[in-house]
Amino acid sequence: MTPLTLLVVDDHPVVRDGIVGMVGSADDITVIGEASDGAEAVALAQVHAPDVVLMDLRMPRMDGVAALREFSRLGIASRVVVLTTFDADADVLPAIAAGATGYLLKDASRDELLHAIRAAAAGRTVLAPEVASRLVDRVRTPEAALLTPRELEILGLIADGATNRAAGDRLHLSEATVKTHLLSIYGKLGVGDRAAAVAEGFRRGLLDTTR
Incomplete structure (x- = not known):
């Protein structure tokens, strides 16, 4: 089976290294690139067409939501899973509205992260429990x-x-x-x-x- 390809986007090199280390032992996932901001992510996604992009939200130059909008504008088909420390409505809703396939928090376990990447590649949505609860509350609230x-x-x-x-x-x-x-x-x-x-x-x- 051909491994699915992953682009890791975060402005902190230590975080990127940690993510690459977490997914590196998975036989079915290959990290094909790293980016430090949204603009780099867009450029690399256009060149490499990764199956999944793991994207931080708050980054210099171009943040995650702006990058998601560029993906949509340019017709980049990569699935994007947001990986961030922020779970407020002001962060979650714009990201999902801009096209995020998944939304995880950075305290996610390795198994949760791998599951989200695989699910996104298959076109399924994966949300952190805290985020899912917020969305349910929003739907239920007049x-x-x-x-x-x-x-x-x-x-x-x-x-x-x-x-x-x-x-x-x-x-x-x-x-x-x-x-x-x-x-x-x-x-x-x-x-x-x-x-x-x-x-x-x-x-x-x-x-x-x-x-």
Whole structure:
């Protein structure tokens, strides 16, 4: 049987070495390259077309989510398994939305890692238990209940073009408190900025489309 090919992507050489060491004894997996950021991963994937890419999320120059989007844009068929220390909604949801086949945390055992690589190569999704639980909770939680009433108020004001200070004045809150609420909104919606939060708010029906 021809071994499946793997590209390892992480900005820490020690982590890459550890991963290569963990999978090195598996007869059915061959590591065909290593990359230190998303841009290198894209370049190597175009050349070598690995079956699976094991990808960190937070890296310099181009992070994992940006690399996933480039894979999709360029039509790179490699399956991508995210391997990271981060399991917050703001990390998980964008990665899965961008096309990740699997999502593991870096405390995964060798057996879990090998299983995820093999499953991804076969087109199956593998999620860390913590990540799977988060996704189930998101599916079960009504969209309107996702944000608190105060967060919905702030999101609505932001959608109307209000600055943090203006929203605070309107709601009798400090600018710092509005910023704290915004960060909570970003995390719950799986976005990273105001524009994306508003767009996601409209998409989820949290905002009135007539505004």
